[in-house]
Amino acid sequence: MAKITVYISGSIAAYKGVEVVRGLQKRGHTVRVVMTKGATQLIGPATLAALTKYPVLTDLWQNQTQPIPHIELADWTELAVVVPASADLLAKMANGLADDAASTTLLATSAPKMVVPAMNSHMWQAPATQRNLHQLKSDGVTIVEPVTGRLAEGYAGKGRLPEPAAIVDAVQDHLNQDQLLTGKHLVVTAGGTREPLDPVRYIGNRSSGKMGVAIARAAAASGAQVTLIVGQASVDLPVAANITVVPALTTSDMLKAVQAAFPTADALVMAAAVADYRPLQIAEQKVKKTPGHQDWTLELTETVDILKTVAQTKRPDQVVVGFAAETQDLLANAQRKLAKKGADMIVANSVAGKDSAFGSDQDQVTILRAGQEPLAWPRLTKETVAQRLIKLIAERIK
Numbered sequence: 416m417a418k419i420t421v422y423i424s425g426s427i428a429a430y431k432g433v434e435v436v437r438g439l440q441k442r443g444h445t446v447r448v449v450m451t452k453g454a455t456q457l458i459g460p461a462t463l464a465a466l467t468k469y470p471v472l473t474d475l476w477q478n479q480t481q482p483i484p485h486i487e488l489a490d491w492t493e494l495a496v497v498v499p500a501s502a503d504l505l506a507k508m509a510n511g512l513a514d515d516a517a518s519t520t521l522l523a524t525s526a527p528k529m530v531v532p533a534m535n536s537h538m539w540q541a542p543a544t545q546r547n548l549h550q551l552k553s554d555g556v557t558i559v560e561p562v563t564g565r566l567a568e569g570y571a572g573k574g575r576l577p578e579p580a581a582i583v584d585a586v587q588d589h590l591n592q593d594q595l596l597t598g599k600h601l602v603v604t605a606g607g608t609r610e611p612l613d614p615v616r617y618i619g620n621r622s623s624g625k626m627g628v629a630i631a632r633a634a635a636a637s638g639a640q641v642t643l644i645v646g647q648a649s650v651d652l653p654v655a656a657n658i659t660v661v662p663a664l665t666t667s668d669m670l671k672a673v674q675a676a677f678p679t680a681d682a683l684v685m686a687a688a689v690a691d692y693r694p695l696q697i698a699e700q701k702v703k704k705t706p707g708h709q710d711w712t713l714e715l716t717e718t719v720d721i722l723k724t725v726a727q728t729k730r731p732d733q734v735v736v737g738f739a740a741e742t743q744d745l746l747a748n749a750q751r752k753l754a755k756k757g758a759d760m761i762v763a764n765s766v767a768g769k770d771s772a773f774g775s776d777q778d779q780v781t782i783l784r785a786g787q788e789p790l791a792w793p794r795l796t797k798e799t800v801a802q803r804l805i806k807l808i809a810e811r812i813k
């Protein structure tokens with residue numbers, strides 16, 4: 416059972432924070448509460464003090480005999496849940512401001528943090544809010560996204576707090592996940608490889624690195640040591656004590672990096688989009704246009720299949736997961752890859768048309784495992800796909 420600090424801020428959904436506190440208590444957790452000044456305008460701290468049997472921290476200066484209560488609370492906390500998180504508190508967290516009890520205690524706590532924003536849809540969409548969310552995500556904070564529905568303003572939009580029961584489930588999932596991979600080492604590849612033609616040109620692909628980075632983050636959040644081997648990626652790379660980032664732009668560099676990390680790994684997840692062919696010759700100088708020659712014919716040669724090569728060296732206790740990016744016959748092609756590559760699991764996704772997984776924040780994947788029925792998941796955010804995959808991998812490792 417965890418020690419959870421719930422931070423309630425000044426959003427109209429503050430009253431739902433009370434239900435979240437109750438829900439967490441029902442699951443057996445010990446809950447203490449911090450409220451912003453705005454929240455105290457909407458609901459009474461006395462209610463939460465009575466429910467939690469702890470004083471509610473609303474002011475840094477409220478207890479002169481115990482001069483630093485926020486540090487005591489920050490150190491006590493095993494998980495901080497900000498619900499609802501107003502645009503203002505998000506901004507403070509993203510920028511490290513500490514000018515009231517909530518922002519100061521949040522800055523002082525080194526425990527994992529979950530944030531459940533709720534605000535007007537225009538405030539949610541504002542570039543500043545989106546920038547702050549982006550910052551929080553790259554700081555390792557888990558964001559439970561608001562839902563689209565009727566807002567207090569009387570019109571529909573994205574910004575509504577999810578139902579308290581769903582928030583309690585999300586907190587519980589987060590807590591359950593925490594211990595899943597403690598003591599394990601995961602090697603994850605992400606992004607696309609680049610195969611040089613000359614010093615300035617390369618052959619690349621559209622991979623953004625989002626999926627691989629989400630898997631690395633989810634694995635790290637589950638307690639694993641992660642080696643994240645990245646090619647070209649357009650997303651921010653995580654900065655965390657238990658994630659080692661290894662850059663590897665070409666297929667050959669990625670193969671070396673994977674082979675170096677694999678012997679100590681419990682699992683390898685090949686989420687990178689690796690080139691199948693590379694230019695046979697790499698020009699030492701920039702290739703110039705030649706008058707009278709309109710065409711440039713490239714000669715390509717096959718690269719090494721990293722997944723297949725490494726899977727051949729795997730011990731029975733190691734798990735190897737591949738991805739299958741297909742534009743047609745998704746399941747049949749992915750099933751063939753499972754056998755051909757010697758992987759334990761293939762995550763099949765479509766990269767065809769408007770629903771392409773490339774660059775998108777969402778993905779609809781089907782999981783294939785030898786001798787088991789395919790698992791078709793609905794369209795989910797890449798973060799959720801990553802968390803579910805980590806659960807499957809953890810079960811397999813055990």
Ligand code: CTP
Pocket residue numbers: 666685686687688689690691718719720721722723736737738739740741752
């Ligand atoms: N992969 C790899 N090394 C390569 C090519 C692909 O390790 N040289 C890995 C990818 O990281 C992915 C899986 O193999 O996990 C499948 O990649 P995909 O591009 O879908 O399949 P290919 O093997 O390239 O087959 P095809 O191009 O015929 O679809």
